[in-house]
Amino acid sequence: xEFTNVIEMVGITxxxxxxxxxxxxxxxxxxxxxxxxxGENGSGKTTLMNMLAGIYFPDxxxxxxxxxxxxxxxxxxxxxxxxxMIHQHFKLVDLxxxxxxxxxxxxxxxxxxxxxxxxxxxxxGTDKGKFLTVLKYMALPFVAGFDKAKFNLLGRKRAKKLxxxxxxxxxxxxxxxxxxxxxxxxxxxxEIIKVLYRGAEILILDEPTAVLTxxxxxxxxDVLRKMKEDGxxxxxxTHKLNEVMAISDRVAILRKGEHIATVNTAETTExxxxxxMVGSKVExxxxxxxxxxxxxxxxxxGLTLKxxxxxxxLKDVTFTARAGEIFGIAGIAGSGQRELLETIAGLxxxxxxxxxxxxxxxxxxxxxxKKKTPAQIRELGVRLSFVPEDRLGMGLVGNxxxxxxxxxxxxxxGHSLFxxxxxxxxxxxxxxxxLAVATPSIKTPxxxxxxxxIQKVLVGREIASAPTVFMxxxxxxxxxxxxxxxxxxxxxxxxxxxxxxxxxxxxLDVLLALCDRIMVLCDxxxxxxxxxxxxxxxxxxxxxxxxxxxxxxxxxxxxxxNND
Amino acid sequence: MTKFKFEPIFHLAKRTxxxxxxxxxxxxxxxxxxxxxxxxxxTLISDRSFGFFFENFFKAFNTPQKLWNFFHDTAILLIIxxxxxxxxxxxxxxxxGEGQILMGALGSAVIIxxxxxxxxxxxxxxxxxxLSLAFGIVWAVIPALFKAKWNTNETLLTLMMNYISVCIVDxxxxxxASSGTGTMSFDKGVVGPIGNNEFILKxxxxxxxxxxxxxxxxxxxxxxxxxVVGESEKTARYIGINTKKVIVRTLIxxxxxxxxxxxxxxxxxxxxxxxxxxxxxxxxxxxLISWLGHFNPLGMLLCSFLFVFIDRGATQVSTYARLxxxxxxxxxxxxxxxxxxxEFFINYKILPTHHFKKKAKAEEVEEDTTETEQTEDVxxxxxxxxxxxxxxxxxxxxxxxxDTATPVVENTKEVE
Numbered sequence: 001x002e003f004t005n006v007i008e009m010v011g012i013t014x015x016x017x018x019x020x021x022x023x024x025x026x027x028x029x030x031x032x033x034x035x036x037x038x039g040e041n042g043s044g045k046t047t048l049m050n051m052l053a054g055i056y057f058p059d060x061x062x063x064x065x066x067x068x069x070x071x072x073x074x075x076x077x078x079x080x081x082x083x084x085m086i087h088q089h090f091k092l093v094d095l096x097x098x099x100x101x102x103x104x105x106x107x108x109x110x111x112x113x114x115x116x117x118x119x120x121x122x123x124x125g126t127d128k129g130k131f132l133t134v135l136k137y138m139a140l141p142f143v144a145g146f147d148k149a150k151f152n153l154l155g156r157k158r159a160k161k162l163x164x165x166x167x168x169x170x171x172x173x174x175x176x177x178x179x180x181x182x183x184x185x186x187x188x189x190x191e192i193i194k195v196l197y198r199g200a201e202i203l204i205l206d207e208p209t210a211v212l213t214x215x216x217x218x219x220x221x222d223v224l225r226k227m228k229e230d231g232x233x234x235x236x237x238t239h240k241l242n243e244v245m246a247i248s249d250r251v252a253i254l255r256k257g258e259h260i261a262t263v264n265t266a267e268t269t270e271x272x273x274x275x276x277m278v279g280s281k282v283e284x285x286x287x288x289x290x291x292x293x294x295x296x297x298x299x300x301x302g303l304t305l306k307x308x309x310x311x312x313x314l315k316d317v318t319f320t321a322r323a324g325e326i327f328g329i330a331g332i333a334g335s336g337q338r339e340l341l342e343t344i345a346g347l348x349x350x351x352x353x354x355x356x357x358x359x360x361x362x363x364x365x366x367x368x369x370k371k372k373t374p375a376q377i378r379e380l381g382v383r384l385s386f387v388p389e390d391r392l393g394m395g396l397v398g399n400x401x402x403x404x405x406x407x408x409x410x411x412x413x414g415h416s417l418f419x420x421x422x423x424x425x426x427x428x429x430x431x432x433x434x435l436a437v438a439t440p441s442i443k444t445p446x447x448x449x450x451x452x453x454i455q456k457v458l459v460g461r462e463i464a465s466a467p468t469v470f471m472x473x474x475x476x477x478x479x480x481x482x483x484x485x486x487x488x489x490x491x492x493x494x495x496x497x498x499x500x501x502x503x504x505x506x507x508l509d510v511l512l513a514l515c516d517r518i519m520v521l522c523d524x525x526x527x528x529x530x531x532x533x534x535x536x537x538x539x540x541x542x543x544x545x546x547x548x549x550x551x552x553x554x555x556x557x558x559x560x561x562n563n564d
Numbered sequence: 565m566t567k568f569k570f571e572p573i574f575h576l577a578k579r580t581x582x583x584x585x586x587x588x589x590x591x592x593x594x595x596x597x598x599x600x601x602x603x604x605x606x607t608l609i610s611d612r613s614f615g616f617f618f619e620n621f622f623k624a625f626n627t628p629q630k631l632w633n634f635f636h637d638t639a640i641l642l643i644i645x646x647x648x649x650x651x652x653x654x655x656x657x658x659x660x661g662e663g664q665i666l667m668g669a670l671g672s673a674v675i676i677x678x679x680x681x682x683x684x685x686x687x688x689x690x691x692x693x694x695l696s697l698a699f700g701i702v703w704a705v706i707p708a709l710f711k712a713k714w715n716t717n718e719t720l721l722t723l724m725m726n727y728i729s730v731c732i733v734d735x736x737x738x739x740x741a742s743s744g745t746g747t748m749s750f751d752k753g754v755v756g757p758i759g760n761n762e763f764i765l766k767x768x769x770x771x772x773x774x775x776x777x778x779x780x781x782x783x784x785x786x787x788x789x790x791x792v793v794g795e796s797e798k799t800a801r802y803i804g805i806n807t808k809k810v811i812v813r814t815l816i817x818x819x820x821x822x823x824x825x826x827x828x829x830x831x832x833x834x835x836x837x838x839x840x841x842x843x844x845x846x847x848x849x850x851x852l853i854s855w856l857g858h859f860n861p862l863g864m865l866l867c868s869f870l871f872v873f874i875d876r877g878a879t880q881v882s883t884y885a886r887l888x889x890x891x892x893x894x895x896x897x898x899x900x901x902x903x904x905x906x907e908f909f910i911n912y913k914i915l916p917t918h919h920f921k922k923k924a925k926a927e928e929v930e931e932d933t934t935e936t937e938q939t940e941d942v943x944x945x946x947x948x949x950x951x952x953x954x955x956x957x958x959x960x961x962x963x964x965x966x967d968t969a970t971p972v973v974e975n976t977k978e979v980e
Contacts, residue, residue, distance in 0.1 A: 347801055375804030386802075394802045397795040404788070408803050411788055418783050 004031045005067070006202055006233050007052065007083075012061035014047055021047040024061070025259040027252055029202065034224060034234045036244040036265070038277055039254035040480030045237045046088075048254070049204045052235075053085035054078035084195030085204040090187050092179045098186075099159040099175040102194045110144040166193055169226055184333060185216040192223070203227070204235045209243055211333055214508065214541040221247050239277075239480070241270045242509070253277055278481060286488050286513045289496060292324035296358055297500035298344070298469050299366075303353035305336075305343055305524075313339040315525045317353070321469065323360070326491060326501040328515030328532060330508065332544050336524035337504045338389055341471045345386040346374040357382050360468055375412070385467035387458055389474050389504075391451075395458045398447030402428040402439065405446055406461050431460035435486065452483030459490055470494050471502040476510070488514055508537045522547050579913050587910050591903070595870060598902035602878065602895045610885045617881055624880035634876055636763040639770040640825070640833075641868040644850030646777045647821035649859050650814045652851075653781065655794040660707065660722025662847025663729035664819055666839070667703040668826020670733050671696035673748060673837040676830070677740055680753030688753035693827050700823025701816050703729060708815035712808035726847070730839045737837065747838040755832040766828050773821060778861045780817075790814050856903055867903075874899045 007029040014022045021044045029035050039045045050056045052063065054075045063070050065081045072078050078085070092101050119140075123133045163175050173182075173189050182190065188208060195203055205224075209217045224234055224247060238244060244251055245265060252262040253276045260276050298321040305314040314336045321327040329337050343350050346369065355369040359382065367380055377384060388394040396405045407424035414420070428442045435456040439449055446454055455475060462470065472491065476484040491514065495501050505511045511518055512532050520527040520543040527543040603617040610616075625631055644661055651658035675692035707721040734746070741748040758765050781787040793800045793810050800807050830837050853871060857863030878895035882888060 345802070346804070373804050373806075374802065375806075378804065388802060390798065393796055394798040397792055397799055399795055400791070407788075408792070408799070411785060417785060419785055419788055 005029065006031050006065065008064040008067075009048070009052070010062045010064070012048065012051060012058045012063070014044075014051060014056060014059050020044075020257045022051075022058075022254075023257045025254070025257075027259060027262070029233050029235060030250075031233055032228055032231045033249040034228055034236060034247055035262075036248035036251045037235060037237045037254065038239060038241075038244055038251050038273060040239060040277060040482070043254040043277075043480075044257040045254055046206055047257075049085060049206060049235065049237060052078065052083055052202075053204060054083075055085075079198050079200070082199060082201035083204065084198060084200030084202070086188065086191045086195060086206065086208065088206045088210065090191055092187060092190060094180045095178065097176055097178055098173065098182065098190045098193075099162055101179060101190055102162060102175070102197050103158060110147055112140070112144070115140060115143070162193075162197065165197070169196075169223055171223065184211045185213075185220070188212070188220070189223075196227075200232075202233045202235070204237070206237045207239075208236065209238065209240065210506070213332055213544050214537055215545060217243070240507075241273055244273065245270060255279055274481070286485075286510070287492060288514065288516070289492070291322065291516055292496070292498055294322040294325055295364070296320045297323040297360075298502075299354075299356040299358070300340075300344065301354045301356075303340070303343060303355065304351045305339055305348055306351055307339065313524050314343065314350070315523075317521075317524075317526055319519050319526065319529060321500045321502050323468070323500045324495055324498045325516040326495050326503055326514055328511045328518040329502065329504045329521060330506075330511050330518050330540055330544060331521035331527075333506065335521040335544070337521060338473060339524075340521070341386060341473050341502070341504065342388070344369065344471065345384065346372050346377050357384070357469070378409075378412075383466060383468045385462035385465055385470045387455075387462050387470075387472040387475050389477070391454050391458055392447060396446050396454065399445050401445055402432070402442040402457060405457060406431065406464070409461065409465060427461075427464050431457060431464065435460050435490075451478045452480060452486075455479060455483065455487065459487060463490065463494065467494075467499055469500045469502070471504075473504040474506060475503070477506070484510075508540055511540075512537065520544055579911065582910055590906050590909050594902040594906040595899075598899045599874075601898050601902065602874070605894070605898065606881060606885070606887070606891075610887055612885055616885065620881045620884045621877040623884075624876040630876075632761070632763045634872060635767060636833075637872045637876065638865075638869050639767045640828070641846060641850060641853060641872060642865055643770045643773055643821065643825055643828075644846055645853035645857065645864045645868060646773055646861060647818050647825065648851055649777065649854045649861070649864070650781065650787075650790060651818050652854055653787075653794050653859050654790040654811065654814050656708070656711065656811060656814065657719040658704070658707070658722050658815070658818060659719060659848065659851055660704070660725050661818075661822060661850050662843050662845070663722070663726035664700050664703045664822035665826045665829070665843050665847055666726075666729045666733055668696040668700035668823035669830045669837055669842050670729075670736060670826070671699035671823060672827045672830040673733075673736065673750075676750045676753045677748070680750055683753075685753055689755055689831060692753070692831055693824075696827035696830075697820050697823035700821075700826060701819035704815045704819025704822060705812060708812045712811050733837065733839050737839070746840070747836055749836040750830075751835065754830075754835050762832070766832055769824070769828065773824070774861050774865065781859075781861070786810075786813065852900065856900075870903075871896060871899065 005028045007027075009025060009027040012022055012025040012027075013020065025044075025048060027048070037045045037049070047056060051058050052072065054072045054077050057073060063072060065083070070077075070081050072081060072083070075085075093104065096104065116137075119133055119136045122136075123129050159175055166173060166175060171189050171193065173186055173193075179187060179190065188211070192203070192205075208220060212220060224236070228234060236243075236248065248265050250262055250264055251268065251273060253260040253273065255277060256279075263273075300320070301318050303314055303317040304312065307313040317336070317340060319327070329340070331337055339348060342348055344355055349371050353370070356366045357369050358364050359367050361381060367382060369377055369380075369382065369384075372380070392398045397408065403421055403425045406428040407419070407421070410424065411419055425442065431437060432439060432442060437449070437453045437456045437460070439453060446457055449457070459472070459475060470491070475487050475491075479487065488510070491501050491503060503511070503515060505514075512535065515532040517529055518532045518535065518540065519529045520540055522544055525547060527547050530540065530543075603614060606612070606617045607614045625634060644665065647664075648658050648661045672692040672695065675688060675695050679688045679691065703725060707716070707718050707725065710716040710721055711718045737746060737748045755765065756762075781791075789800075789805050789810050792803070792805060793807050797807055800810075829842055834842060836842075849871070853864050853867045856867045857865070875892050875896050878892040881895075882891035
């Protein structure tokens with residue numbers, strides 16, 4: 001079969017310092033195909049694509065677009081070559097409508113040369129004709145100005161035309177809505193339309209599914225397939241294997257900046273891909289042991305929280321986390337997961353509701369944690385660990401070294417005015433040794449470490465305090481497969497020690513494999529609590545999008561049974 | 565298809581860890597260059613020879629008296645920088661050191677005016693110290709409370725309060741001493757020289773404050789807390805630090821030191837108070853010193869030392885050459901210019917794009933150095949700059965430029 005290559009990348013090398021992000025990568029993209037770029041974090045997927053999109057410039061190597069050598073120095077150049085990239089973090093103006101965002105930056109240029117030619121052609125040589133020609137020349141700047149004014153002022157008229165195009169691809173989106181009103185998946189749609197509108201023939205999507213529910217992912221894939229039929233080439237960056245298998249025609253695998261292979265999806269298996277991606281055989285199973293002695297450890301009743309804007313971030317949330325189990329929390333991003341954990345940790349003061357901690361050190365007496373600050377909770381002897389979502393912004397201080405970060409939680413102990421750095425230093429060294437943190441020394445500022453190592457330091461610190469309740473919000477976000485499994489194993493080890501683990505995750509496959517029970521949040525409310533051993537992905541997906549799920553009665557019963 | 569575009573000629577690469585030898589080499593070079601630049605500028609603006617500058621510059625340090633003055637000025641500048649440093653470490657941009665010191669000075673002036681000569685000197689001195697501290701603290705805590713309570717902008721508030729303090733002090737001087745000069749002098753109830761040396765006491769005081777500040781910032785829980793608050797308020801909340809308390813507490817410390825400075829200036833140095841000359845802008849210079857010293861007391865010691873060195877030397881030159889009162893300001897300006905520029909060379913290294921060199925040989929390429937159509941991300945990496953290699957890059961950048969086959973080697977960005 002003959003294929004036309006729309007893009008060829010030959011011998012692309014890009015180094016940041018002494019680290020090679022990409023090393024001699026050869027890659028080709030065919031017309032009308034969906035190509036997945038698969039690789040662990042830090043394998044150089046995004047860097048490679050950024051070079052196509054004009055964000056970076058390659059140190060070595062050449063890029064050919066439609067067979068011709070292309071020099072792409074800026075995103076504008078990339079657009080001119082018909083390459084459009086949809087970044088992981090959307091670049092939209094919140095206060096504008098979707099339509100305004102799409103046409104933003106569009107420039108109007110008046111075709112002076114063409115106008116002059118036209119006037120020349122109209123000149124019939126007579127006196128009258130000559131006179132009219134002079135007049136027309138004089139009027140030219142005004143015509144141009146009027147044209148531009150018309151273009152600027154009547155920009156909104158284009159919305160109709162745009163909407164028609166949007167409907168063509170089967171996007172369900174009203175372009176007159178403001179961006180801040182849109183959901184994450186709708187924002188992504190706006191980004192895609194924006195790129196299409198600029199006439200992109202090659203679309204690059206950087207981890208587009210990370211923020212979507214299973215149903216939304218299906219919808220996105222439908223759209224991608226439609227675009228493929230339309231002859232567009234699509235490159236999709238991901239590290240989720242099931243998606244690769246579902247959508248792509250070919251897969252290019254990168255490992256440590258090097259291009260390992262490009263294979264046809266139909267001729268490969270998930271296992272084979274993983275091995276190519278990681279470089280060695282990995283066990284993809286998460287061991288799930290039976291909960292030990294599941295007594296209640298943390299009881300949350302009717303928790304209600306208003307956020308700064310006065311909306312309800314949490315509404316009547318009730319659940320019980322038991323010792324020796326992993327209690328998963330699922331939901332679309334921003335459904336109140338963060339607020340729930342932060343309220344339990346004492347960062348917010350809830351409107352109503354109670355949080356009780358059953359203290360194993362004190363004869364299982366209940367301690368009320370409601371409206372206590374983190375410092376007060378610690379003073380009460382509650383061993384509550386919390387790995388927040390925002391590692392460097394909240395959990396750790398980027399500019400401080402490992403020792404200083406390890407003592408963040410414990411520095412206040414004792415009445416001395418001075419800091420004790422000796423024991424934190426030992427703890428830091430232990431964390432580095434036990435969790436195999438790759439760092440030059442414990443005196444390195446943590447922001448210099450890679451994402452996985454930063455997370456190991458944070459989780460290590462929280463485990464070092466010997467918790468009885470361990471809360472983790474998206475602990476594997478942005479981590480590669482190897483590091484993710486390290487974290488899962490750590491959580492499992494905690495569970496086996498009888499710790500009550502609360503795990504907020506986004507990958508439903510992982511949640512289903514790791515947790516014992518899963519609570520699904522929808523819009524700040526509990527949509528249901530299911531047994532992770534029997535629940536299905538679709539079931540949870542429905543519960544994420546609508547309260548109680550579509551087949552509400554069944555789910556509710558099931559959840560209640562498991563709750564008992 | 566777009567028109568053919570050329571690549572950038574130079575890369576700027578951010579370096580994250582630089583050898584201390586290299587960075588100090590850059591700083592030393594900058595200092596020497598700044599002195600040379602001062603000399604060149606002086607030659608240009610006066611009719612004297614190049615050597616004249618150096619001959620007279622060092623005359624500022626040739627007698628014990630001048631040396632003592634030099635150390636004293638350094639000490640005063642250092643303690644001002646020390647006073648505002650904890651605020652800056654907390655990212656509380658207190659540029660009101662000037663006003664806080666002036667209020668401290670007012671505290672001493674009030675006590676000396678009403679008690680000087682009527683009561684024993686020790687009592688007057690102790691009371692004036694106490695009132696100085698109190699005034700300084702009040703002036704510093706007001707913006708802290710506003711910040712803690714209503715999250716007001718501390719930069720604006722502290723700046724504005726400088727002007728208020730000037731007005732208050734002016735009012736006091738005019739109502740108590742109507743000499744018309746705007747200066748109020750004291751001869752009784754002030755700190756006299758110790759064993760004929762009027763500087764030693766202050767230098768010792770500053771040394772104590774310096775040591776205290778090193779310990780406070782590095783080894784105390786308070787210092788740790790304020791660093792956490794400065795780095796990330798979210799982290800502070802997460803570990804249960806009471807941010808408001810830390811802000812107010814730190815500003816109390818800052819105000820107390822400012823009050824002490826005010827006391828030192830009025831009671832131990834000038835024996836007078838005047839809104840224009842008592843602090844004379846040193847409150848703002850202190851802010852600069854604090855920044856240039858990277859909030860490290862020892863770095864600040866060096867900076868204030870060098871600053872006063874240039875300032876006094878230049879003052880001497882201007883006296884001999886009659887270059888006017890603004891001349892020392894110009895010279896210190898040149899000094900600051902060079903020192904600030906070192907930060908750029910310490911944080912970035914300039915690399916030629918070897919890619920470009922290859923192309924230049926292959927086909928004749930027009931020089932196109934002004935292209936800057938880069939996105940923000942790239943800006944840190946590839947901004948075309950000066951067509952010269954930087955002093956410190958002798959071993960790495962130059963060799964790489966020669967050998968186009970070798971890939972660029974810089975310092976690591978991330979530790980994997």
